[in-house]
Amino acid sequence: MNPEFSERVFEFAYNAEFAAANTAVLLSMPWMPSQPEEKYRAYDVKFRLKRAYGKGWSLMLQHKVVRRVDNKSPSNHEWVNKCGVPYFAFGLENEQYNRIVQFRGRRRAVYYCAPRFCERQALEDHYRTGSICLSSIWLDPGLAGEIADTRSHTIVFDQQGTCAIRCSGEPKDIRIVAMGDLAEMRPPEQLRTESLSEVYEELFAIAMDRASRWQGVTAENREYSIRRDRPQRVEIDSLESAASAVGSLSAEYFGFSWLFVLDAASDVA
Numbered sequence: 537m538n539p540e541f542s543e544r545v546f547e548f549a550y551n552a553e554f555a556a557a558n559t560a561v562l563l564s565m566p567w568m569p570s571q572p573e574e575k576y577r578a579y580d581v582k583f584r585l586k587r588a589y590g591k592g593w594s595l596m597l598q599h600k601v602v603r604r605v606d607n608k609s610p611s612n613h614e615w616v617n618k619c620g621v622p623y624f625a626f627g628l629e630n631e632q633y634n635r636i637v638q639f640r641g642r643r644r645a646v647y648y649c650a651p652r653f654c655e656r657q658a659l660e661d662h663y664r665t666g667s668i669c670l671s672s673i674w675l676d677p678g679l680a681g682e683i684a685d686t687r688s689h690t691i692v693f694d695q696q697g698t699c700a701i702r703c704s705g706e707p708k709d710i711r712i713v714a715m716g717d718l719a720e721m722r723p724p725e726q727l728r729t730e731s732l733s734e735v736y737e738e739l740f741a742i743a744m745d746r747a748s749r750w751q752g753v754t755a756e757n758r759e760y761s762i763r764r765d766r767p768q769r770v771e772i773d774s775l776e777s778a779a780s781a782v783g784s785l786s787a788e789y790f791g792f793s794w795l796f797v798l799d800a801a802s803d804v805a
Contacts, residue, residue, distance in 0.1 A: 539601035540656035547599040549659065550649060551793055553668045558715070558797055560595070564783030565793040591724035591799045594735065596792040597649040597674070598636060600626040600691075604654050615703050619694040626650060628689045628702075631746060632762050633677060635790050638742045640678040644735070645718050646792065648675040652697055673697045673712060680708040724799035732778035736785065743767045743789040762791045 547565060555562050602624040608616040615623065626648075639646050651672045653659065662668040673693060680702045683689055691710055693700035700710035725731060747766045767789060772778045786792040 537604045537606075537654055539603060539654045541601060541659050543599050543601050546601050546651055546659070547793060549663055550597075550599060550651075550668050550672060551795065553663075553666060555795065557666070557669060559800060560592075560795045560797040563779060563794045563796055564787050566787045566791050589726075589798075591726050593645055593718045593722065593724055593797045593799070594727075595718065595795045595797050596639075596644065596646040596786055596790070597795070598632070598647070598791050599793065600648055600650045602626045602650050602652075602654050614707055615692050615701065618701055618707055619692055619699040623692050623694050624650065624652060624654065625690050625692045625703075628683070628691060629762070630683045630686065630689060631764065632791055633689070634682045635742055635746055635762075637677055637680075637682050638745075639738065639790070640676065642738050643722060644738070645722075647713050648677065648691065649673070650675065650691075650693070652693075652695060673700070674714070675700055676711040676713045677702065679711055718797060727775065727779065727796060729772065729775045729778045732775070732782050733772050736772065736778060736781050739782065739785045739790065740767060740769065743785065763788050 551562050551565060554560060603626070604622050604624055605612065606622045608621060615625075636646055636648070649672060651659070651668070653662070653671055658671075659668070662671050675691060675693065677691070687704050689702060689704040691700065692703050693710070693712070697712060700712050701707040702710055744766060747764055767785060770777070770781045770784075772781055783794055786794050
């Protein structure tokens with residue numbers, strides 16, 4: 537069964553519920569509407585940063601929608617033997633996947649986020665009951681490593697959210713991540729110009745490295761969900777400019793939603 541709702545619809549619904557339930561601030565997302573006026577954009581960034589007071593964790597999610605497979609067949613028997621049926625699956629854009637793996641290697645909290653349902657009615661029911669997050673899964677592709685070929689690859693996970701693999705050739709395990717794992721990545725910290733500049737430099741280096749492998753492939757001659765051209769470096773001289781730079785780069789070149797999850801145990805200024 538194919539998904540009955542789009543990634544953007546799931547992304548919006550998930551982020552809204554997650555932010556409300558976890559004292560989190562949505563700092564940017566791929567399709568967030570932007571205004572042409574620079575003054576408005578500066579005000580919008582400043583407004584969001586004002587809410588992201590205290591210490592916490594930066595979390596970046598790449599949202600996916602899934603199809604459900606109910607039967608075993610000659611083409612999926614290895615996956616079924618591993619995860620059973622029914623299972624959920626989504627296809628990978630190899631370049632985007634590799635960027636996630638590279639950024640994840642910097643011990644950053646960046647994961648795929650997918651629903652354990654694909655029906656529109658289920659989405660509406662979960663939205664009404666505030667259970668979209670509980671019925672979704674975070675997936676960490678770091679252990680599976682980068683994809684080195686141009687074949688089609690798929691991530692598969694079971695209905696209960698206890699088994700996940702990357703499929704194509706030999707299945708590779710994908711780690712399932714819990715909310716509590718955020719604290720294992722890095723200690724909570726405040727959003728500061730210096731720390732965000734570090735994140736920006738990591739994202740920029742990865743985007744530049746990946747772009748060098750795609751010379752001659754532009755948005756004009758191929759369609760992709762993320763930009764593959766060389767990003768233009770921006771000047772960072774304040775917290776607002778740092779947050780704007782990270783938000784734009786992570787959304788356009790990685791397809792991330794960027795949330796800041798406040799640490800309830802930390803003192804707030």
